[in-house]
Amino acid sequence: MKSLGSIRRTFAPWTNAEAKPFITFENVTKTFGDFTAVDNLSLTIYEREFFALLGASGCGKSTLLRMLAGFEEPTSGRILLDGQDLAGIPPYRRPVNMMFQSYALFPHMNVEKNIAFGLKQDGMPKAEIEKRVADMLKLVKLEQFAKRKPHQLSGGQRQRVALARSVAKRPKVLLLDEPLGALDKKLREETQFELMDLQQDLGLTFMVVTHDQEEAMTMADRIAIMDKGEVMQVATPAEIYEAPSSRFVADFVGSVNLFEGKVAGQDAGRVKIATASGFDIQAEESAAPPAGETVWYAVRPEKIRISSQRPETAVNAVEGEVWDIGYLGDMTVYNVKLANGQIVRSSQLNAHRTTADPLTWNDRAWLAFPADAGVVLTR
Template identity: 70%
Template sequence: MKSLGSIRRDFAPWLDQAATPFIRFEGVTKRFGNFDAVDDLSLSIFEGEFFALLGASGCGKSTLLRMLAGFEAPTEGRIVLDGEDLAGIPPYRRPVNMMFQSYALFPHMSVEKNIAFGLKQEGMARGEIAERVDQVLKLVKLETYARRRPDQLSGGQRQRVALARSLAKRPKVLLLDEPLGALDKKLREETQFELSDLQYQLKTTFIMVTHDQEEAMTMADRIAVMDKGRIVQVATPAEVYEAPNSRFVADFVGNVNIFEGVVRSVEGERVTIETTAGFDVVATSEVPVAAGQSVSYVLRPEKLRIAAEPVPGPNVVEGEVWDIAYFGPVTSFHIRLNNGAIVKVAMVNATRQGPLQLTWHDRAYVQFDEDAGLVLAE
């Protein structure tokens, strides 16, 4: 079995039935009063994996991270790390370290002293501390900033200091709570690749909590999509995007068209769906469906083509250009159908001038292939 889509490295221990998970959440529930922040959750994470917990605010992802760190205790279930049940082990004795969104740097200390602080608390010898600090400074490329204070650094540099301090103790697992949330968009994009490359170099297990889909898709080997204290899907970024296992995941991750409908005919894997949007879809279904069954048809905007003139073939939808947004690499069109339904189309701007000249209220024709979307049975 091979993972869907491109991957950063040849690393997929979850596909090996004989592989032993490094971290296991076994039937874990965390209850605050009458509210279940985490609800009977089980999850396996492998050594050396960059794993992302992705979900909206309040879905339980940070609570899960805090239980692994030891800041919260499970109400039910257990957490096992490298074969050891973590129940009753205080945070400072767990082989994990946590990097917070705020970075929590000491403002009166230099960069090197911030990094050395935790090592001094552990009673490490002065020479060993100096050597370890020097190693992590080189790792995050901040050697020339060792004597500066945090207020003399940029946001990206402070983020690297916090990362260096977290790595200095050489934890078995590094926990990242919204690690790039304080950075501006361009710096965040650059840092995503740097952090991903650093994790690959260190082979340390990273577990990241984020609500940013792009962040999770860029950095993680696998993503767990969470909702209301439960895990909805665990898969590689490409699988979560291209093969969501539910309407919720399809709608939560990325931009998407979702058309509700009823199957009218089935010929092998080829199905015809009458949608509530007012048009029929001829599609290839990866799941068995039957005539008369209610289904959802999931179609990513970049899988569609748009034209100013009628085009032949099945799966052609006509409408009016209702909205246009230019993003540089792509132009997003919202096409309004006669019944008011909206179809979203993303067109790559492959040339500087762009061959397609469409403006508001023009008639437009949208077409897509039979295997462009995904049929989800309900």
């Protein structure tokens, strides 16, 4: 499969058939009474990978994290870390550390004592503790706040203290459960990049649980989309967004337009889809389903151009009525109602301060997109 989207970095061990997974969930199931939180799940994660579990509340992602940390035991299946079966190993003996959303800092201790706590519990010599704490303070850029207590810090600073305490023991894996949930939007965006840089500097394996799509897309090397205790797709952020494996994934990540239809033919690497929206779609698809099969064509709003006149060279075009307009500053979102009542969304980047083709409510408008704009889905 060709690379999709920008290249995050050359690190991609999952593409190497000889690479050995660092963490393996092998047919893992976890039940709580009659409720199945994780359902026969298998997953592999590689050393030094920044891996994200993304899904709605109750999909099983935090339960998976807690089983790896040792706070929960699988009902069935195995979890292996660096080749070792973790069954029966208590949390404090696992080379794993977990950072919680609440940070769980000790309010009566200052920053350096919070960071040193776990090292003292392990019986590390005082001189080594002092050096390790100094290294951690420098790493998270909090040297001048060493004597302050948590209540004297901002939310972002407390987050960094919790992070420093988590990595001070140098675990093989750092688990982060909604680590940025308590931060405001701007600080959360800044901290995402700080976490990425820190993970690279430390060379650790990070596994983060989040329900924030943007957070997962920004930070992770790969993302596992979860639903009802199952993994729906595991791929890089670009592949998840541009080549979703199902309607669920396409609809869950970002905004998407889904056109239902039946395969009406195939020719020269393209498939013709007769849609229920009243127009035919020409889509690039090398392995098209057989004629007559029901499929869905998923296309992102930013891939659809909108104009008052039909584009002469458009491969796919349909006319509708401008139903709603949302001005977001950097872009404008148009909701266009087709003849059959379907609402199609088009997002246009506001690259210029004025537009030569202004559209407003109730205007007739044409939506157009190329054959390779979207993906054909069979489920």
